[in-house]
Amino acid sequence: MRRGNTIFIAAYARLPKDIPAYALYNSVGVYAEVDVDTGVIVDADVSFYSQVSINMVKSILKGANIVYERGRIVEELEMRYWGGARKALITAVKRLFERFDEVMSLLEREATPDLTDDYRI
Template identity: 30%
Template sequence: MVPSNIVFIAGHARLPQGMAAKNVYDTLTITAEIERKYGVILEASCTLATEHGSDFIGRLLRGISLADGVEEATSLLQAQYKGKAINALTAAVKDLQLQFQSLKEDDSHNVRIFK
């Protein structure tokens, strides 16, 4: 059973032409298990064409807090991923952070309703 303080969210972005993954997917998706209160990424994966690529991105993002914004994640991606999907990965991380912010807004709204 998954603890109630863990949520699963996804960020999406378009893939560039000429990528192997483009033959399977039109978009790149980063999925992540997030600790709800602090926004820390516990596990992440993505729809790159290889399992190795997905695992690498997961390890790179693990431990980053989306509550602090996306600067750390995008800096790590820019520094350590050297492939055609860099812009899509960066956009998907930004969308992941937007999904987290939306979740936090929903949480704060629900707290006000049920108090």
């Protein structure tokens, strides 16, 4: 897969105060490299302490389509991830979707030429 047409996006959500990870991070970060042509998440990471939880989240995100598989991603996290940061993780993933939409909108606007100066009468 060509990696030249990818973007990096990140999103965060506050962790609950009653879990050990809060002392280290205060929030959970979800990070993704996304192919802008296909919407496929090429790589992903999450700011958890446990490698097991990191690997699980990565396995759900990596290879998924951020445009067409949002519902499936959230559903799979809800069914499979039962750690103390569950709600924060799902919130951060939903914010990642929103951030992707924002970035794609900005990229589309930048790619659209402003023809107003070229067609003066």
